[in-house]
Amino acid sequence: MSPLEEGLADRATDFDNARIERAVREILFAIGEDPDRDGLRDTPARVARAYAEQFAGLRQKPEDALNRIFEADHDEMVLVKDIEVYSTCEHHLVPFHGLAHVGYTPNKSGQITGLSKLARLVDVYARRPQVQERLTSQVADAIMEILEPRGVIVVIEAEHLCMTMRGVRKPGAKTVTSAVRGDFREYAQTRAEAMSLILGRPS
Ligand SMILES: Nc1nc2c(ncn2[C@@H]2O[C@H](COP(=O)(O)OP(=O)(O)OP(=O)(O)O)[C@@H](O)[C@H]2O)c(=O)[nH]1
Numbered sequence: 346m347s348p349l350e351e352g353l354a355d356r357a358t359d360f361d362n363a364r365i366e367r368a369v370r371e372i373l374f375a376i377g378e379d380p381d382r383d384g385l386r387d388t389p390a391r392v393a394r395a396y397a398e399q400f401a402g403l404r405q406k407p408e409d410a411l412n413r414i415f416e417a418d419h420d421e422m423v424l425v426k427d428i429e430v431y432s433t434c435e436h437h438l439v440p441f442h443g444l445a446h447v448g449y450t451p452n453k454s455g456q457i458t459g460l461s462k463l464a465r466l467v468d469v470y471a472r473r474p475q476v477q478e479r480l481t482s483q484v485a486d487a488i489m490e491i492l493e494p495r496g497v498i499v500v501i502e503a504e505h506l507c508m509t510m511r512g513v514r515k516p517g518a519k520t521v522t523s524a525v526r527g528d529f530r531e532y533a534q535t536r537a538e539a540m541s542l543i544l545g546r547p548s
């Protein structure tokens with residue numbers, strides 16, 4: 346399986362609402378609640394709808410998002426920073442959220458994509474059970490494969506609710522991950538330039 350396909354659900358496997366509803370009802374029983382009380386009666390169905398949205402990326406491919414490629418007379422860095430990202434930690438199924446910064450240097454023929462498509466691509470991978478490291482590298486690899494740029498940099502900074510509301514309980518702790526490919530990996534100067542734009546200060 347190619348890295349881009351990792352985590353992609355078999356498209357034949359439809360999202361199973363009824364099964365989620367049964368499972369959530371079970372969990373409610375198991376924690377000692379009454380799933381039939383007023384406030385909880387519709388909860389299994391609500392959770393199923395929420396999961397359909399939260400995990401929609403399991404049925405999407407990166408090329409569904411990066412589907413507009415133009416040619417432009419521009420072959421220098423394009424960076425979209427501060428893309429809000431919400432994902433689900435695959436260890437505890439609780440959210441992690443933060444900011445993604447995605448930059449690339451177009452190839453010599455100046456192939457670029459719509460700016461919003463980079464944010465859409467982040468969502469394709471974020472809307473799956475994830476670890477932050479894999480999310481970061483999948484976004485970078487998809488851009489390399491589809492746009493064939495000279496290089497890509499992806500930086501994600503996020504707070505994991507599994508580390509704040511439970512477990513070690515360290516609110517405010519940020520996890521920063523990066524994936525660099527092509528020019529950004531090869532040339533320290535190019536990488537430093539991107540990092541200073543991302544962090545908003547000289548690195
Ligand atoms: N590398 C990585 N680890 C993650 C991510 N999200 C959560 N984790 C960690 O996954 C680990 C799971 O550890 P376990 O010991 O199996 O589970 P646990 O007993 O619930 O661990 P604690 O969170 O320490 O209470 C924890 O250290 C989490 O902080 C992520 O995106 N990347």
Ligand SMILES: [Zn+2]
Nearest residue numbers: 434436437507
């Ligand atoms: Zn977790």
